Amino acid sequence: MHDMSIASQIKALKTREFSSAELTQHYLDRIKRLNPILNALITVTEEKALDSAKKADRALNGDNNNELCGIPIVHKDIFCTQGVRTSCGSKMLNDFVPPYDATVVKNLAEAGTIMLGKANMDEFAMGSSNETSFYGSVKNPWDISRVPGGSSGGSAAAVAARMTPAATATDTGGSIRQPAALCGVTGLKPTYGLISRWGMIAFASSLDQGGPIARTAEDCAILLNAMASFDHRDSTSLRLPEKNYKDGINRPISGCKIGIPKEYFTGSLNPNVEATVFDMLKVLTDLGAKLVDISLPNTKLSVPSYYVIAPAEASANLARFDGIRYGHRCENPKSLEDLYCRSRAEGFGEEVQRRILIGTYCLSAGYHDAYYRKAQQVRNLIKQDFTKSFSKVDVIVSPTCPAPAFKFGEKSDDPVKMYLEDIYTIATNLAGLPGMSIPCGFVDQNPVGFQLIGDYLQETRILNIAHCIQRETDWHKLSPEEPS
Amino acid sequence: MRWDTVIGLEIHVQLSTVTKIFSGASTLFGAKPNSQACAVDLAMPGTLPVLNSKAVDHAIMLGLAIDAEIPSISVFERKNYFYPDLPKGYQTTQLERPVIGKGKIPIVLEDGTIKEIRIHHAHLEEDAGKSLHTGDFDSELSGIDLNRAGIPLIEIVTEPDLSSATEAVIFAKKLHSLVTSLGICDGRMAEGSLRFDVNVSVRPNGTNELGTRTETKNLNSFKFMEEAILLEVGRQIDILENGGSVIQETRLYNGETKTGYSMRSKEEANDYRYFPCPDLLPVAITASHLKKIRQTLPELPDERSTRLVADYGIGKSEANLLAVTKELSEYFETVAITSKNANQAANWTLGELMSRLNAANLPIIESPVSAEELGILIRRICDDTISGKIAKQVLDAIWKGEGTTDVIIKERDLKQLTDTKALNKIVTSVISDNPKMVSDFINADPQRRKKKLGGLMGQIMKRSKGQADPKRANDLLSHKLHQIINGEGN
Incomplete structure (x- = not known):
C-alpha cells in the first residue's frame, strides 16, 4: 500500500481494493514504528485521522467526486490546524492550539484528505537541516546520521519513509525543494500567490509559499489542484481561472527549450552531484528537449540579499510573540521589559534569535538604505535576470543543492555555510517563480535532487517535464530501507 | 522680548467605517472589552490583513475636500515597536508614500481675514488597543482591550502655519466641521474620534528660524488643546527668557490638573524601523475612481x-x-x-x-x-x-x-396687546399713578428724556403682564407725555 503513488491509491480506493480506514491505519502503524526513530512528526492525530477516514469511506461509497477523498496527508506544523497544537517547531508555540484552520488545511480537508499529524520542521522555518527544531532533529530516512534538510525536513522525511503518501510544506528560500532533494522525494514550490498564506505562520511574507511534497510529479499536480485557490483573506493571493494542473503533464517535451545557467555549475558544486544532473540532461535530450546555455549573472547576490530581506521581514513577523496574548511567557516577570526579554529569549531558539537580530539591524536607522533598500534593488535585478532568460527558454534546470545530505552538527556551528545550502533555490523565491525538485540519483547512497524552475504560473510546464522524466527514470520510486 | 508662536498639528481622525481597517471586526464604540477583536486584531499566528476599501474611499473624500494631491499609488508600511496593546508588535501605517499629499484648509480668523493652512500630507493607519490599569498606575493588574485595535485612522499633518492657540482652535473646529460634513468621522471627541497632537515652538518676534519644538500628544477637546498650547508657549518663553533652552520632547497635558509633563525626550525615541508591509499590496487609485468619489462628495x-x-x-x-x-x-x-x-x-x-x-x-x-x-x-x-x-x-x-x-x-393668553383703546387705558392709568416719574420726565433735559421713559414703560409692561405691544405702547406713552409738556391736556 505504502509504495503506491497517490494516483494509484486513488484508483484503489475507488475500486474498493482497500478502504481509507485501512489505508489510514496502515500509515498510522508505520508512523508508530518509524516516528520514534525518525522524529518526522511532532504530533500524531490518530483518533481524528481514523474518524475522518470513516467519513471518507462513507463518502466514497456515495457519489463523492473529490479525487483526494480518503488519501492520508501530513501537515507541516507551520499550518494552523483548528483544535490541534501548531508549534511551528518552537518552544514559543509549544502550547498553541489555533481556533482556525489554514486555508491550505481547509482546502485539503474539503478535498477529503485525512490528516495523520503535524510534521516536524526547523523552528519558524529557519534552517536547512531541521536541527533548529525545539522538538529535536528529524533523521534522514536514507541515513539516520544525516540531516533531512530543512525547513520542511519532517514533511520530506515522512514521505520518503512512507509514513504518509504526501505532506504539505513551505518554501521561503528552498525549504520544500532542498529537503525533498536530500530525502529523495518530489517537492513543488508554486508561483508566489498561488497558494494562500492565511493560517500559515509567517517567516518572510514576501517569500513564503506553501506547496506539496510527494513521491511523484503527478501526485504533486493532484495535490496542487486542491491546495491552490484564490483567498480573499490573503491580499497577495492570485485570482486565477480554475485550472487542472494534471492536464498536459503527459504532453511530449520534444522541442522544449531547457536553460542551463552557467552560474549554477561552478564553485561549491559537488562533482558527483553535477554528474547526476548531467545524466538528467541526457534524459531530457533523449526526449527531444533542447539545451540552451543561459546566464543569471546576479545569482551570486541572491544569498546575501535574501539574508537581509528574509530576516528583516521575520524581525517584524515574529514581534507578535511577546508573551502577552498567547505563546510562551516567562515566570514571574519583574517588569514589562523583563516580560518581553525573557519570554522571547526563552521561547526562541538560537537561530531564530540570530535572524531577528540580523533583521532588526538591517532595518535600523543608518543601515536601512545600505542593507534593506540595497537588497530590494538586487532582488529586482535577480527578477530581471529570470525575465530575460524566460524569453529564450521554457524552463531552467540546475542541481537543487550543491551536495547530498550532510551529517548532524557538520554545519550547525557555521551559519554562513548552512545558508549556502540554499544557493540554488533562493533566487526562485526572490523572484516569486515556481520551482521543483525531483530525485535524480545518489551520491554515496544519499539521494540528490534536480531542480526545475518555471516562468510565472508555469507550474503545468515544470510538472509536465518532471513527469516525463519520471516516466523514464526510477529514482523517485526507490525507498530507503526501513531503519530500526 | 516679544515672542512669536509657531504651531503645527497632527490630527488623528477615526474613520466611521463599519468594520476595521484590516479585519472584519466591528468598530462600534463602547462594547464589552475584547468582544470586537477577531483573530487578525489579536495578531494570532498565520493571520493576515486585508485592506478595507471604505477606509481608502474616506481618505480620498478628505483629499478631494482639502484640494490635495492624491497619488495613484500609496504604500502601507510597518512601524515596529513593542507595546502590550499593539498586538503585532508593529503598527501598519504609511510613511514614504501616503494616500493623500499636499493640500490646504482655509480658516476665517477672528478679524474676518482668511488664512490658508497648508496640509503636509494625510495617511491611513490602524489604531492600537487600550491598556487599562486597576486603581493607580503601579497596581498589580493591567488589562488590555483590543476593541480599538485596528480601527481605521487618518492622520492629518499640517505645516507649522498656525501662530496662536486661538488660530489652532479655529483650525481644529474647521477640521471637525469638515470631516463630519464629509461623513467620514462621527466627530465625537469625548470618545476619541478626533485627537490632536500639537507641535509648539516659539521664536523672537520677527525672526524666521524655527525654535526647538515639543509635541503635546492626545488632546481630545478644543478646550484642552487651547489650554495646553497656552501653557506650553508660556513654559517655553519662561525657559528661554531665563537663559535656558527648550528640549525636544513628547509631552502630555492633564486637563484635570491643568498641568503638562514630559513623556519622553528625543534621545529616548524609538527607532521604528519602517519598511513596506509585505502582506499588503500597494494601493492603486485610478482616475475613474477619483471621479466617482468626487461625484458622491456631499x-x-x-x-x-x-x-x-x-x-x-x-x-x-x-x-x-x-x-x-x-x-x-x-x-x-x-x-x-x-x-x-x-x-x-x-x-x-x-x-x-x-x-x-x-x-x-x-x-x-x-x-x-x-x-x-x-x-x-x-x-x-x-x-x-x-x-x-x-x-x-x-x-x-x-x-x-x-x-x-x-x-x-x-x-396662556399671551397674544400681544395691540388694541389702541386698551393700550390707551393702561398708558393713561400708569401716567396718573406715577406722578413722580412723569414729573421727572417733564423736568428732564429734553436730550435725556428718552432714558426716563424706561421706568414708565416698565410699569406698562408690568400692568399688561408683558403683553403690551412695546412699540405701540412706547409711541402712545411719549405722545401723551409730550401732550402734557405742551399743555394740551387730555
Missing part, C-alpha cells in the same frame, strides 16, 4: 456658507456659524423657510436655541424644539402676535414639551 462647510448667504441673504459670519454642520444648516433652512424671515431665523437658531442646546449638552438633531416650530414662533413675532420677550417664554414652554406655539399663546 456639500462642504465653505460651499454651504456661500450658498446660505446667496440663498437667504444672511450675513457671512452667521452663515459660517450655521454651515459648521449639515444638521445645523438644515435646521436653519427649515426655520428660515417656515418663518419667512431668514435673519430672524439665523438669530434665533444661533442665539436662543443654541444656548439652550449647549446648556443641555444636546446636539442639534436632538433639539426638543423642531425647526418648524421655531419657524412658526418667529412668524408670530413678525406678525406682531407676540413680542420677542414673550417669544422666549413660549420657546421655553415648547422646549419643555408643553405644546405648540399657537396653542401656548392661546391657552
